[in-house]
Amino acid sequence: MPASTPAKDLPRITARDGIGGAFAFKRDQLGFLAGGIERHGDLFRFRPFGIPMVMVNHPDHIRHILVDKGEQYDKDAAIFKVVRPVLRKGLIANADMDLWRRQRRMMAPHFTPRTVAAFARNMTDEAVAMLERWERRGHATGGERPTGGELLDVTDEIGQLALRIVNRSLFSADVGASAQAFERAFGVANSVLGAFFRFPFPPLGVPTPSHRRLHRAIADMDDFVSAFIRKRVAEDVPTGEETDLLTLLLHTVDEEDGKGMDLEQLHHEVLNICIGAYETTTNTLSWAFYLLARHPEAEERLHEEVDRVLAGRVPEFTDLPRLTYTRMVIDEALRIYSPAYQFMRRARQDDEIAGYRIPAGSNMLINSYFLHRHPEFWKDPERFDPENFTPERIAQRPKHAYIPFGSGHRICIGKHFALTELTLVLAAVARGHRLVMPEGAPEVRPEALITLHPKGGIHLRLERR
Numbered sequence: 001m002p003a004s005t006p007a008k009d010l011p012r013i014t015a016r017d018g019i020g021g022a023f024a025f026k027r028d029q030l031g032f033l034a035g036g037i038e039r040h041g042d043l044f045r046f047r048p049f050g051i052p053m054v055m056v057n058h059p060d061h062i063r064h065i066l067v068d069k070g071e072q073y074d075k076d077a078a079i080f081k082v083v084r085p086v087l088r089k090g091l092i093a094n095a096d097m098d099l100w101r102r103q104r105r106m107m108a109p110h111f112t113p114r115t116v117a118a119f120a121r122n123m124t125d126e127a128v129a130m131l132e133r134w135e136r137r138g139h140a141t142g143g144e145r146p147t148g149g150e151l152l153d154v155t156d157e158i159g160q161l162a163l164r165i166v167n168r169s170l171f172s173a174d175v176g177a178s179a180q181a182f183e184r185a186f187g188v189a190n191s192v193l194g195a196f197f198r199f200p201f202p203p204l205g206v207p208t209p210s211h212r213r214l215h216r217a218i219a220d221m222d223d224f225v226s227a228f229i230r231k232r233v234a235e236d237v238p239t240g241e242e243t244d245l246l247t248l249l250l251h252t253v254d255e256e257d258g259k260g261m262d263l264e265q266l267h268h269e270v271l272n273i274c275i276g277a278y279e280t281t282t283n284t285l286s287w288a289f290y291l292l293a294r295h296p297e298a299e300e301r302l303h304e305e306v307d308r309v310l311a312g313r314v315p316e317f318t319d320l321p322r323l324t325y326t327r328m329v330i331d332e333a334l335r336i337y338s339p340a341y342q343f344m345r346r347a348r349q350d351d352e353i354a355g356y357r358i359p360a361g362s363n364m365l366i367n368s369y370f371l372h373r374h375p376e377f378w379k380d381p382e383r384f385d386p387e388n389f390t391p392e393r394i395a396q397r398p399k400h401a402y403i404p405f406g407s408g409h410r411i412c413i414g415k416h417f418a419l420t421e422l423t424l425v426l427a428a429v430a431r432g433h434r435l436v437m438p439e440g441a442p443e444v445r446p447e448a449l450i451t452l453h454p455k456g457g458i459h460l461r462l463e464r465r
């Protein structure tokens, strides 16, 4: 047998590349990574502020890390260390595999497609109530009452909608006006930690003005969650017909060790779900409205489908299989502006990918902003084209060329919830309204925080169709 070729060292961004070093990463993370891809391709290493990172931008290598060797790559990685002061022991950033497995096992039954179907009504009720609020506040123009509607802060409005939906569905909680306080607090955490990820100095324990703002924001998010957990604990609702996720988490015991969840863990899980569910769905819908406002031909096809399938009705869960173009619009918005655009795994032991050495301890950076624009798998990747998601085109691509919800055992637990919500809310709005670009409005750029956020938010005008 021929001796196998020894693994090579990964190409590394060096001063000679003209891409810049750690400070270029701090200044413009996306620009820095784009430079790295241009110079070195789909797999290269760099070391911002001494942290060993490996950029992974090929579907085969991403499948290797997330699926084929998923157990060898954990979440004890730089980006999860940065967000852990907020997310703590909850599912999203948990690196303790035994604890994670136990928690995921307990929570997964509440997130199956069948369970999610029961929440569809909440989703559309809340969307209809939002449209009524917009109408009452005089935002809508056209139709029978052509008033000069004020611009809608779409990101803020949809943020409140997303929080109401997730809290009502999973925790039977009416978060009312406190949704805005949560949004503000999350915005602070996203921006302070986004900057800290790019430049991790001084440590978060040092009370700089921005770190103090972060700690206040964490306390505000904790208060938001504690308010309804405290109420539920006091009520002591038994499990039964109307069991929601909160009651279940309070009462469930693990099938293997027979133990329940303590209140601290419960708090962290509820907060993780609020955070995991809120900004991601908000951004996807906001970008979807923005993209539709800029692409009238796609908007026309969406309206044609919604009119044909719904004939004026509010959408229902059973309409989903026929709302195919609506779903394609969502899938394409998730491609171009993937909200959870960067995540990481730490190599627990030495490995080899495509003939390159991956030393233990490497922080494997997966960035779907670039993956979803990879020229080998996407034609004209900057163009908004829902046709990218016809069954034929999907079949032509490797599965891991598109991973807005991640993949493998840590795949988003809320994927079905999110896709149901996004498709139903988009159809519910498109049924009677459209969101249009104000004249002369500048292009909205994505901002690379911990999540990919529309810089300055998305502001559109509401018209009745």
Ligand code: HEM
Pocket (backbone or CB within 6 Å): 091, 092, 093, 104, 166, 272, 273, 276, 277, 278, 280, 281, 284, 338, 339, 340, 343, 344, 403, 404, 405, 406, 407, 409, 410, 411, 412, 413, 414, 415, 417, 418
């Ligand atoms: C458009 C909407 C959403 C997007 C794009 C999204 C994206 C993601 C991604 C990429 C991950 C995996 C990260 C990794 O592998 O490191 C993830 C995990 C997670 N998401 Fe979502 N998510 C969305 C909606 C939701 C919703 C609605 C919920 C809850 C109701 C949720 C809760 C979670 C949780 C708890 C995890 C951690 C799962 C685990 O590690 O076991 N997400 N999400």
